[in-house]
Amino acid sequence: MIPVLICALVSLSVAQHDLDILYPDLEHSRTIYVIEDGPRLSVVAEQSKVVSRRGGNVTLPCKIQRDQSLAPNHKMRIKWTKLTSDYLKELDVFVAMEHHKRSYGSFHRRVHLQGSSPTDASLVITELRLDDYGSYKCEVIDGLEDGTAVVSLDLEGVVFPYFPRLGRYNLNFYDADRACREQDAILASADQLYEAFQEGMNWCNAGWLSDGSVRYPITTPREPCGGKNMAPGVRTYGLRDKDKNHYDAFCFSSHYNGRFYYLIHPSKLTYDEAVSACQKDGAEIAKVGQMFVAWKLKGYDRCDPGWLADGSVRYPISNPKRRCSPTEAAVRFNGFPNKKHKLYGVYCFKGQN
Template identity: 60%
Template sequence: MITLFSFALVVCASSLHAEAQDSGSRTKVYANRGDNITLPCRLEGQSSLFGNRIKWAKLEDDSSETNVLISMGPHKKTYGNFQNRVYLLEVDDNDATLVITDLELNDYGTYICEIINGMNDKIVEVDLELQGVVFPYSPRLGRYNLNFQDAETACLEQDAVVASFEQLYGEWRNGMDWCNAGWLNDGTVKYPITKPREPCGGMRTSAGLRNYGRRDKSNSRYDVFCFTASLKGRFYYLIQPKKLNFDEAVNTCKRDGAEIAKVGHIYAAWKLQGYDRCDAGWLADGSVRYPISRPRKNCSPTEAAVRFVGFPDKKQKLYGVYCYKPQP
C-alpha cells in the first residue's frame, strides 16, 4: 500500500495570506479567496534518468477525481477551470509542488499529488480550506422549494457555492443554530442545532447536525446552505435622501459605479469584516436585510446576525440599498 505523507505549507507569492496546520494524518492549508498558494509535494531520494511523472487531482464529493495537472518531463497539461491558473514550482528535479493562483470558491477541497519515478512512487494529500462563512438560503418562493440543481444555482447567484459538511460543521461549532433543513454539496440534507427544542428534533436530543441523509436530487426539495469567502471588492450601504423601490435601488448602485449587492456579499462583509449597519436595504435577489455585528437595542439586541426582513413587494419605497463595487 502506498503511504500517505503530509507537509507544511510553502509560500510562493507576496499576496499569500494562508497558514497550514498539521492534524497528524494530513495537512490543512487555510487561505482566502484571491490568494496565490502552494500545495507541497516532493519525492525524496535520487531521481532516475527517466524523470518524474506527476499527477495532481482534486478529490470530489463522490470520491471521483478531477484532473488538475499532469506532467511527464517537459510535457505538461492543465485541465478545466485550472487552466492558466496552476503550474509546478519545480525548485529542483524532485519538487512537484503545485501553485494555484487567484483562488476561487470551488477550489476548496482535498488535492492528491502522485509522483512516479522508476520504481519509486509517492502520494501526498493536502486539504485546502478557504476562510469564509456559511449561510442558510431560501428563495422568494419560500421554505423548501429547491431541488439540488436549484440549490446550486441559488448559491451561485448569490456569490457562493453549496457548502460542504465540513464547512457546516465548523459553523455549528461556532454557534450556528438553524431549524430549516438544507442541501449540502454531497447531496445530503442537514441542519445545525445548538439549542435543542421541540420543533427542531425534540428537547431530548443532543445538540449537533440533524441528518436527513442523501435525498433524491431531482425530486426532493429543501433549503440550501451556501458558502462564500472574502470579498474581492467593496460592500457598502449607499446613503440616499429618500427610500427606494427595488428598481430604483438597482439603478442607484449602477449610477455609483457599482452593482446591487448579493446575499453572499452581505454575509462576507458581516462575518469577515465586522460590517455593522442598522438600516434595512435591498439586495439583488429582491430580499431586504441588514448586518449587525454589535448587538444593541432596536438592532438585533440578542445576537450578532444578518437580519432578514423578507421579500417585500418590489414596488414599495420603504428601504435603502446595499451596493458592491468589484475591484478593478
Template identity: 55%
Template structure:
C-alpha cells in the same frame, strides 16, 4: 507530441495500486533498494476566493539516488471519501497539462530539488477540498494529500417564494446567484462548531439534506438528541424540496451602503449602485462583508435578490436580537430602503 500523449495516458488511464493517505502523512514505497517518499503538510492550506495558493508537495529517496530520474507528477482533486473527483494537472519534466476548470490557472512549482507543488491562481469557491499529489517513477508510484480550505461563511437561504421550495438543482442555482456555492458537509460542520444554529433543513453539495443544531429543542429533532448536525441523508435531487446552505468566501472588492432621504425602490437601488460604479450586492457578499470586514450597519438595505437585510457585528438596542448576525426583513413587495453595493477591485 510524445510527451503530450504520455500526459494524456497518465490523466486518463493510470491507476495507483497503493492506498490513499490522509493529509500530512508520509507515503513510502520501496524499489531498487531505495524508498520513495512523498510528503505534504499535515495542516490545511488556507486561501480565499480570487486569491492565489500553493499546495506544497515534495518527494525524495532513502537512501538518496544521485542519478536524475524521469519523474511524472499527477495532481487530482478528491471527494471527501478520497475517491477521485477530477484530474487537475499532469506533468513530465517541465512539460505539463492542466484540465477542466484548472486550465490556465494551475501549474507546477519546481523551484526546489524534488519539488512537485501545485500553484493555483484565481482560486474559486469550488476549489475547496482535498488534493492528491502523485509521484510516478517508472512502474512505482506514491502519493499524499493536501487539504485546501477556503476562508468563508455558510449561510442558510430561502427563495422569495418561501420555505422548502428548492430541489437540489435549484438550490445550486440560487447559491450561485448569490455569489456562493452549495456548502459541503465539512463547511457546514465548521459553521456549526462556530455557532451556527438553524432549524430548517437545507441541501448540501453532496445531495444530502442536513441542518445544524446547537440548542436542542422540540421542533428541531427533539430535546433528547445531543447538539450536532441533523441529517435526512441523500434525497431525490428533482422531487424533494428543501432550503439551501450556501458557502461564500472573503471579498476582494469594496462593499458599501447608499441611502437617500426618502429611501429607494429596488429598481432605484440598482440604479444608484450602477451610478456609483458598482452593482447591487448579493446575499453571499453581505454575509462575507459581515464576517470578514466586520460590517455593522443598523440600516436595512436592498440586495440583488430583492431581499432587505442588514448586518450587525456589535448587537445593541433597536438593532435586532442580542447575537451578532445578518438580519432579514424578507422580500418586501413594496417599501423604500437604502442599498448595499459591491465594487470589484
C-alpha cells in the same frame, strides 16, 4: 532435487496446490525465499491542510522521497487531481513529465509546480476561486515506483442558510446550487457546516450541501428541531434524491475583491430604483453572499434595512444594539417585500479587477 528461489519486493503467499501444479517434478523438496522490503519512493505532504482565501494564492505541499539506489529518471511523472465529495471520481488539475506540462479545466493557466528542488512536487494555485475548496491528491510515478499524498485546501469564509422568494423547501439540489451561485456563493460542504455549528450556528431548517446530503445545525435543542432532549449537533437526513426532494440550501462564500456598502440616498427606494441607484454610483446591487462576507469577515455593521439582488431586504449587525438585533450579532432578514414598496435603502457592491 532442485531448490527454487523466488524473490519479491513485497510479502507473497503462495498456496501449496498452486506450486504442485506449476512444478510437479519438485515433489516436496523446495525452498522458497521471501524478501520483504519497503518502497523505494514515497510522497509526503508536510501539511495535511492549508488555509487561504478567495482571490489569493496558495501552495499545496508535496515532497518526493527517493531511494538513492534508484537510477536517475528524467521521465518521472507528477500528477495532481482534485477529489470529489464521494471520492469515487477525480478531476484532473495538472500533469508534468520532463518539459511537458498541462493544466486542466478551470485550473488552466492558474496552476504550476513550485519546483524549488528536484524533489519538490508542490502545486501553486493562483487567483483562488470558491470551487477550489476541497482535497487534492499528489501522485508521483517513477518507473515501477509510485506514491501519493493528499492535501486539503480550506478557505476562510462564512456559511449562511438560504431560500428564495418562493419560500422554504422549494429547491432541489440543482436549484440550490444555482441559487447559491447567484448570490456569490457555492453550496457548503459538510465540514464547513460542522465548523459553522461549532461557531454557534443554530438553524432549524434543513438544507442541501455540496455532497448531495441534507442537514441542519442545532446548538439549542427544541421540539420542532429534532427534539428537546436531543444533544446539540448537526442533524442529517443523509443523501437525498437530487431531482425529487426539495429543501433550502446552505451556501458558502469567501473574501471578495471589491467594496460592499450602504448607499446614502435622500429617499427610500423601490427595488427597481435601488438597482438603478447602485448603477448610477458605478456599482451593482449587492448579493446576499457579499453581505454575509462583509458582516462575518469584515465586521460590517449597519442598522438600515436595504434591498439586495435577490429581492430580499436584510441588514448586518456586528455589534448588537437594543434597536437592532439586541441579543446577537447577525444578518437580520426582513423577508421578500413587495418590490414596488418605497420602504428601504439599498446595499451596493463595487467590484475591483
